[in-house]
């Protein structure tokens with residue numbers, strides 16, 4: 001049977017629309033949000049589409065409420081998401097932390113713009129990378145994917161839902177104002193070939209069910225409201241029944257498990273693309289829209305005889321340290337262009353651990369970095 | 384890896400349908416010509432009256448680099464927007480199409496002056512000057528078939544405004560062919 | 564009154580949580596007993612009931628109810644509950660929290676959920692103060708009252724909560740104190756069974772951190788209160804000295820959010 005919600009075929013979509021359609025194709029049936037440039041098209045598309053497919057759209061009074069509603073809908077059994085930009089994400093982070101603590105699957109799209117504060121509402125930025133990683137208070141691991149094309153906005157939103165359901169964690173799409181509006185061909189595959197993961201349900205009785213019990217670092221099955229398990233979930237540190245247990249011992253067990261379920265599965269979560277890495281002593285590291293520019297710079301450099309490679313990180317969080325340390329040990333120079341004053345470059349420095357030099361190429365925001373600028377850095381390093 | 388890309392820049396002010404024109408062009412190439420297109424837009428925060436730009440790259444192969452520096456074809460609907468365009472530069476090779484009303488000081492061997500605004504008014508509304516221009520450029524470049532453009536207009540324009548838009552597009556197309 | 568229900572009130576109280584956290588004299592405990600009784604009286608399938616709380620002393624209520632329950636962030640119980648209700652309209656959703664949580668940090672959510680007429684019930688323990696953090700002034704602290712953060716006497720006028728709820732569009736608005744066990748139980752039952760946004764204020768000043776320093780505060784005993792269902796919510800008194808008027812002040816009908824949304828989607 002053809003699933004009418006999946007728009008199988010070829011489309012000419014902007015990244016924001018592709019995000020919305022990716023979510024719908026992944027089974028998302030709840031969206032709560034608040035208008036903000038440059039993410040509003042996602043909400044608008046959801047407002048049009050969700051009522052057609054038995055989904056629910058609501059525009060809340062602010063981003064705090066939006067994120068709270070998304071968590072509520074997830075606990076009521078729906079795949080749910082929201083979309084925003086930096087100022088909105090600042091408000092959402094309170095409840096994203098609650099989502100992490102209560103292991104609530106959901107997806108947050110952040111279409112990054114120039115920042116801080118109100119910054120450049122209509123123009124591109126990539127400066128919320130660390131905010132996504134550390135913005136909610138406390139210690140946690142998160143998953144984030146950074147699309148570089150409209151097609152990836154679709155594909156990675158599908159993947160984000162997959163991972164959020166699998167690991168019971170909020171997952172970020174770290175898009176940006178350029179990718180969000182960039183309009184390109186998007187191929188939507190047939191519904192049956194779109195990977196879907198639905199959170200596991202408990203297969204024991206109410207009396208035996210421990211919502212946060214964990215064997216072998218697996219993700220606990222999730223009974224949602226109405227399933228008949230009388231579950232309790234709290235943002236307080238809790239025991240395996242979900243009841244508050246505000247002790248050092250409970251904290252130790254809980255936090256290590258929440259972090260462990262991501263860190264120990266990093267191979268499953270990580271996505272990247274390596275080009276020309278075989279002969280390269282010098283490698284450009286990129287993510288999001290900057291990848292498109294870097295790919296061009298690398299082509300130009302190679303046409304001029306410079307043996308440079310390109311490592312495109314698609315899953316930004318958890319940061320794929322292992323790639324730098326183990327997969328490509330012969331690289332001597334890493335070059336990290338990004339539309340911020342140096343965020344992911346720090347992660348690269350940490351991951352490289354002194355085994356090579358790391359050079360940032362920074363841009364304060366408002367436009368993408370030009371390929372020529374990256375090329376000139378590469379040439380300089382060759383001298 | 385070499386690829387032949389044709390790049391378009393459309394400059395105007397808000398309300399002139401600059402974004403729609405860019406979308407229709409890219410959509411025609413992608414969906415109805417099975418080529419690749421990449422369409423970006425830039426505009427100021429104001430809803431009306433701000434400078435507004437569309438950039439469209441058309442290629443037979445996937446497009447990597449999303450930036451246009453010197454377009455193959457520059458379509459200028461407003462002097463103010465053209466003068467303020469600091470993202471793109473016009474070279475002697477650039478084909479420039481301007482509205483007849485627009486007087487810009489730039490040299491190009493291949494400069495075309497199109498009575499888009501005038502023709503649009505004759506057809507019924509100034510707002511379809513963008514379609515007159517699209518029709519003209521379609522005929523001029525021969526890059527995208529007329530039928531593909533018309534299909535794209537069908538998919539992008541609301542039913543009630545279709546006749547007006549199609550008339551404008553066809554008028555622009557024949558403006559060029561009658562010049563031959 | 565007898566009710567045809569498979570449940571008793573004890574079916575709604577978790578018995579595996581050990582001692583609860585509240586002070587011995589606190590009005591939250593009897594309020595929960597009324598709440599459990601009200602839930603039992605409705606006869607609604609326990610598996611389809613969700614209780615959501617925010618943060619604070621009353622924020623702990625969700626954790627002691629035997630049904631699906633969620634302990635949200637400070638002030639965010641109502642938008643969380645909104646998500647729950649819209650995602651699964653078969654669920655009966657009750658927000659049970661405190662005045663600081665619902666009307667200071669969460670005030671914006673309250674007015675919007677009320678305006679939208681989300682089909683949930685909101686029960687508010689109004690203890691006049693931030694109890695859990697040791698007694699700081701709240702939007703419901705009486706004028707002139709001493710709290711740890713109003714050491715010269717509170718200078719802000721408090722909210723008239725029934726009036727606020729009424730003016731935003733709540734379809735059921737009541738105020739009681741724990742002294743009115745039967746009335747409070749019945750009011751909670753009615754609120755749960757009312758379609759649309761219903762609101763019950765439970766005035767029960769915090770003995771530990773408020774009444775101790777403000778002995779003249781009206782604690783809501785029957786002698787200091789008066790039932791008047793027809794009282795005008797606009798002019799309800801709420802001060803240390805004045806008699807407290809309790810009752811069910813508003814009962815009306817208004818289409819709920821889902822109905823409004825579905826009607827528009829289908830046309």
Ligand code: SF4
Nearest residue numbers: 585586589620694769
């Ligand atoms: S501090 Fe006050 S409100 Fe909190 S439990 Fe004690 S008496 Fe009740």
